[in-house]
Amino acid sequence: MAYTEEELKKELESKEYEYGFYTDIEADTFPIGLSEEIVRKISHKKQEPEWMTEWRLEAFRIWQQMKEPNWPNVSYEKPDYQAISYYSAPKKKDKYESLDEVDPELLETFNKLGISIDEQKKLAGVAVDIVMDSVSVATTFKDTLAEKGIIFCSISEAIKEHPELVRQYIGSVVPPKDNYFAALNSAVFSDGSFCYIPKGVQCPMELSTYFRINQAGTGQFERTLVIADESSYVSYLEGCTAPSRDENQLHAAVVELVAMDRAEIKYSTVQNWYPGDKNGKGGVFNFVTKRGLCHNHSKISWTQVETGSAVTWKYPSCILKGDHSIGEFYSIAVTNNYQQADTGTKMIHLGKNTRSTIISKGISAGKSQNSYRGLVQVNSRAKNARNFSQCDSLLMGNDCGAHTFPYIETQNNSAQIEHEATTSKIGEDQIFYCNQRGIDTEKAIALIVNGFSKEVLNKLPMEFAVEAQKLLEISLEGSVG
């Protein structure tokens, strides 16, 4: 059938979440609620040293003094933090030497997601550290990395094996008191990834982690720390899918990146958590703090494709502390049905001759609300700072919203800041044109959306770009027929 606005809308609304399934793996779950005792228990469970326990407790005390923020352009029922269980680990939590030892049911889950580990291993040498409900269950390619002196492991392992590095850097970019969710994460983080690239080393493969939330009613509090020492390079990929659940699931992650002098970190995310059903019921709350610190001549590049979550609150940022450092942010955020996203970036120019680029593509459909919120701040010392921002919005139908909140603060008159913004709508004339060339409506929308997102998709590593394109199609097209 040919397309009308009404039909497109219906089609978009009727798209069910494709990855809604639940894996029945025996889990070890804490009782609900949060207290000093629970924080201690988490730390104890993970056999952490005293300093780590104290750090968590301090964060917990800070969190208790804080209030959940109200400023984002989203509305949701605030979670009851005492009704959440703060720790859940698959019971068979021994480390695996090879895939044969991994629970077949878990492997089946990954197969359903189309991300078989086998395939991943073959795929252009991607080392995958899979995080499923908080505990790292399979790690590959570790030896290859070890030869170069690269450390890539779970944060729990890093706390045990490399305490000096973790202690020095954890909380150095996102301190616990930074915000409500960062404080919560610091107190209760369950696991996550740790990566250290030594001086002068170019990481020979893309490092990749898949996060999933699998237990009913457990929040996921990931903690990621990536340190690129002087003149090193690393590309890090993070992908997420979550099974469909009725109650809202809270996700409050913290990611900290440190790029030392002349180092470069490329951090890519594809996020596809359960967005809730078409009536806005259920879905993941994604309240994430991601920030990178750039030293002299270094570069941090964030690329994200956000298609999931009921509510997203996320601003991957760069603190351009070092002279001549570069920050980049490339983002595609898709919202459909009743999804709400308030996402963007902060580029804080502190050093001289610092540069930043922001390319944000927002796609709204259904009754969703999609906001870009970005801060470009130029400090008085930041001579010759430059920023270029481009924010494009694509609307589908008449019931969704796109919003742009750019904040520009400059205290140095040598700064050059450019901001461009466009808003467009997929038109019936575009669809008819494609139809006339034999391209059906579903494919036509995919084509138009991919074209709109191209500048950002091009920034993703090849194998991720393919997956991201697939996600865009899943999120928007609707299952025709």
Place this chain on the structure above:
Amino acid sequence: MLTIENLHAEVEDKGILKGIDLDVKAGEIHAIMGPNGSGKSTLSSVIAGNEGYEVTQGNILFRGEEINDMSPEERAHKGIFLSFQYPVEIPGVSVTNFIKTALNAQRKASGKEDMPAGEMLKKIREKSSMLSIDSKFLSRSLNQGFSGGEKKRNEIFQMAMMEPQLAILDETDSGLDIDALKIVADGVNALRTDENATIVITHYQRLLEYIVPDFVHVLYDGKIVKSGTKELAKELEAKGYDWIKQEVTD
């Protein structure tokens, strides 16, 4: 190939086509001329299946099959091609990517696999050189920032790639200078065979000097009021559309 019987169509309850009869056979070129607002573009949209228009009466038969209820993409798969008067822009989608997607959608509809990349590339090269299209042009976003001439040439390029049974050229000459017009017309003529047919919709006689029609029809107020050979086009050019209006009202 195309038979239109007593076709009535309206847009937003306003009657535009008021009983069109037309018979186009394989190997023929038909020109449809008429003053602005006579329904020329509506006719092309209705044949292509644009659902913005409602067919209230009559039939459209394509190679013996009634196509009234078919979607635009089904009609395209059957071999109907419309060269748009105002081709739309699709930012970020290259000319190459677009035509590749279209061609493979067409092949899929007839149960064929995607065209191998090498073959596709060869075909693109061949057809683009026929229309003097630069390879840089092929990597640009579809119709974005194209001049009028580039847009029309791109339409004919797509037609060359799709190799339709029936091509409808809607005001392909508008916005073209004489050199571009010649290139486009040469392209259309080169694609002509005994197996396919072309409908040229135009306001002016100029294009018909280069694409010579077998039949000329004059559309006025939603009806074909006069049909003839290419001489009719010349007569129209000389006497103007007022002459037709006069004849109709008399």
